[in-house]
Amino acid sequence: xxxxxxxxxxxxxxxxxxxxxxxxxxxxxxxxxxxxxxxxxxxxxxxxxxxxxxxxxxxxxxxxxxxxxxxxxxxxxxxxxxxxxxxxxxxxxxxxxxxxxxxxxxxxxxxxxxxxxxxxxxxxxxxxxxxxxxxxxxxxxxxxxxxxxxxxxxxxxxxxxxxxxxxxxxxxxxxxxxxxxxxxxxxxxxxxxxxxxxxxxxxxxxxxxxxxxxxxxxxxxxxxxxxxxxxxxxxxxxxxxxxxxxxxxxxxxxxxxxxxxxxxxxxxxxxxxxxxxxxxxxxxxxxxxxxxxxxxxxxxxxxxxxxxxxxxxxxxxxxxxxxxxxxxxxxxxxxxxxxxxxxxxxxxxxxxxxxxxxxxxxxxxxxxxxxxxxxxxxxxxxxxxxxxxxxxxxxxxxxxxxxxxxxxxxxxxxxxxxxxxxxxxxxxxxxxxxxxxxxxxxxxxxx
Amino acid sequence: xxxxxxxxxxxxxxxxxxxxxxxxxxxxxxxxxxxxxxxxxxxxxxxxxxxxxxxxxxxxxxxxxxxxxxxxxxxxxxxxxxxxxxxxxxxxxxxxxxxxxxxxxxxxxxxxxxxxxxxxxxxxxxxxxxxxxxxxxxxxxxxxxxxxxxxxxxxxxxxxxxxxxxxxxxxxxxxx
Numbered sequence: 115x116x117x118x119x120x121x122x123x124x125x126x127x128x129x130x131x132x133x134x135x136x137x138x139x140x141x142x143x144x145x146x147x148x149x150x151x152x153x154x155x156x157x158x159x160x161x162x163x164x165x166x167x168x169x170x171x172x173x174x175x176x177x178x179x180x181x182x183x184x185x186x187x188x189x190x191x192x193x194x195x196x197x198x199x200x201x202x203x204x205x206x207x208x209x210x211x212x213x214x215x216x217x218x219x220x221x222x223x224x225x226x227x228x229x230x231x232x233x234x235x236x237x238x239x240x241x242x243x244x245x246x247x248x249x250x251x252x253x254x255x256x257x258x259x260x261x262x263x264x265x266x267x268x269x270x271x272x273x274x275x276x277x278x279x280x281x282x283x284x285x286x287x288x289x290x291x292x293x294x295x296x297x298x299x300x301x302x303x304x305x306x307x308x309x310x311x312x313x314x315x316x317x318x319x320x321x322x323x324x325x326x327x328x329x330x331x332x333x334x335x336x337x338x339x340x341x342x343x344x345x346x347x348x349x350x351x352x353x354x355x356x357x358x359x360x361x362x363x364x365x366x367x368x369x370x371x372x373x374x375x376x377x378x379x380x381x382x383x384x385x386x387x388x389x390x391x392x393x394x395x396x397x398x399x400x401x402x403x404x405x406x407x408x409x410x411x412x413x414x415x416x417x418x419x420x421x422x423x424x425x426x427x428x429x430x431x432x433x434x435x436x437x438x439x440x441x442x443x444x445x446x447x448x449x450x451x452x453x454x455x456x457x458x459x460x461x462x463x464x465x466x467x468x469x470x471x472x473x474x475x476x477x478x479x480x481x482x483x484x485x486x487x488x489x490x491x492x493x494x495x496x497x498x499x500x501x502x503x504x505x506x507x508x509x510x511x512x513x514x515x516x517x518x519x520x521x522x523x524x525x526x527x528x529x530x531x532x533x534x535x536x537x538x539x540x541x542x543x544x545x546x547x548x549x550x551x552x553x554x555x556x557x558x559x560x561x
Numbered sequence: 562x563x564x565x566x567x568x569x570x571x572x573x574x575x576x577x578x579x580x581x582x583x584x585x586x587x588x589x590x591x592x593x594x595x596x597x598x599x600x601x602x603x604x605x606x607x608x609x610x611x612x613x614x615x616x617x618x619x620x621x622x623x624x625x626x627x628x629x630x631x632x633x634x635x636x637x638x639x640x641x642x643x644x645x646x647x648x649x650x651x652x653x654x655x656x657x658x659x660x661x662x663x664x665x666x667x668x669x670x671x672x673x674x675x676x677x678x679x680x681x682x683x684x685x686x687x688x689x690x691x692x693x694x695x696x697x698x699x700x701x702x703x704x705x706x707x708x709x710x711x712x713x714x715x716x717x718x719x720x721x722x723x724x725x726x727x728x729x730x731x732x733x734x735x736x737x
Contacts, residue, residue, distance in 0.1 A: 190611060190633070190634055209654035209655075211653075211654065240654050242655060242677070245675075245677055248655075248679075250679065278679060284682075286679075298712070298713075301680070301713065302680075302712075302713045307715060335682055339683070339686065339688060341682075386683045386711055386712070386714075387686075387688050388688065389688065389689050389692055389708075389709035389710070389711065390709035390710060390711070390712075391712075392711070392712035392713065439712040441709060441710055441712070442709060443707060443709075531627070531719065
């Protein structure tokens with residue numbers, strides 16, 4: 115019992131003593147506290163130094179960022195004004211483009227014709243010397259190639275090559291080979307810009323598109339939607355030859371060493387003052403389409419002779435043309451009338467073998483109307499009614515019932531605004547009831 | 562006929578000259594960029610800013626124009642509510658400088674500041690540009706109203722239509 119009590123007292127003393135020691139350790143001494151403060155002060159100083167250093171870096175980054183922004187802005191300013199760094203260079207002022215078309219004709223007639231042809235492949239290049247002086251050119255290969263085979267249908271032709279100068283804000287003058295300002299097709303004939311696989315016949319036979327000439331032309335805007343063109347240029351050149359040389363289309367000189375004994379004059383007035391509408395009137399005066407025929411033998415040309423073999427001179431003519439083009443929403447309409455009034459002397463003109471070829475040619479005319487409907491931006495359908503007569507001045511011999519009529523129905527499908535597929539069917543007949551029906555398919559592009 | 566032909570050509574030239582040349586130096590309707598902005602903002606031209614044509618903006622701009630934009634940023638004057646933009650776009654071969662004012666995401670005015678093409682000049686006149694007034698863009702950046710074209714000026718009309726769509730898109734991006 116005594117032993118048990120002694121043990122209990124000892125244990126209690128041990129527990130009590132331990133607790134006292136622990137309590138003493140929880141409350142640091144003044145020295146310990148001072149050391150802690152010193153240590154924390156050192157850490158605080160260190161943090162302050164780091165903060166100051168970080169602030170410096172941040173400020174440096176901010177300055178750098180500001181400088182970079184200013185640099186980017188300065189570069190942007192230069193980019194906005196390319197002429198400052200010379201990037202408005204020769205290349206920037208030179209443009210390359212082109213257009214072309216491949217056509218398939220399947221015509222059913224007594225002389226059935228099926229043909230697939232790269233009808234034209236055109237490359238153009240223009241260069242702006244300054245904002246108001248430029249050079250424009252087009253070089254065309256027709257029917258794929260040329261060679262020394264007489265049957266080769268191809269041709270390499272300069273279609274345009276002129277210098278154009280804007281001598282005032284709304285007026286300019288050009289000199290060189292250019293397109294005659296008449297009709298709807300002659301100046302704008304890229305395949306994606308018109309309906310129909312083939313161009314209309316009136317603007318092929320009466321206005322001989324593509325009708326290009328060497329000369330000088332003034333053009334400009336008169337305000338209120340009116341504009342004018344006025345030019346002096348090479349005239350047509352008739353020859354007696356073997357038949358074709360008296361047709362308007364085949365008498366074009368196309369700028370190739372063109373005879374200039376009698377230049378021609380063309381004037382046009384257009385109104386485009388209402389969006390979607392174009393009205394045009396044009397006149398071409400040809401004082402002498404023999405190009406002073408009495409002198410032709412001097413340069414080895416046939417000249418123009420009548421059925422008795424006498425030379426024909428002073429064969430003048432006037433081509434008049436009027437047209438309308440209108441597009442409003444999905445509806446479109448085009449109409450054109452053109453007529454030649456040629457000296458009646460042409461009725462006596464003969465081929466080289468003295469057979470009469472001029473009969474009825476003193477009056478030649480053609481017209482067409484073409485309504486169309488655009489289902490959407492990619493698909494449009496059209497109908498076109500044409501009538502053409504190249505010997506309307508008479509109705510005897512080869513001029514008898516010489517008019518041709520053609521109706522076309524078809525559509526364009528624009529794969530892209532600059533690429534088009536075309537399909538149409540033609541119902542063609544002449545006044546002698548000879549038919550030339552068939553369908554045409556075309557692929558055209560422009561860039 | 563022969564008399565008419567011989568005299569006709571000269572008469573055509575003389576009468577045309579009489580008709581045309583007094584009008585040649587008539588006042589034109591072009592204005593400089595500064596005059597355009599001064600008129601739009603009634604005297605005081607605000608500070609300009611730019612939208613960089615990068616990332617998604619570049620992608621959309623390419624879809625609208627049908628080709629890669631020829632500029633890295635588009636400059637505008639004003640703010641998200643009313644802004645004026647001046648953009649160059651090729652017609653057929655030459656750049657057309659077009660000024661467009663946008664108010665509340667609708668076109669307030671379109672003005673051709675410089676036209677350098679041989680054809681398609683009709684687009685610079687009010688009878689054509691007023692079609693754009695009040696036009697906005699819808700989904701896929703199409704204009705809210707169809708624009709009647711000009712015969713023989715397809716490419717110039719297309720250039721102006723596309724620039725209008727682009728500017729409306731960029732102006733809209735200022736407020737988003």
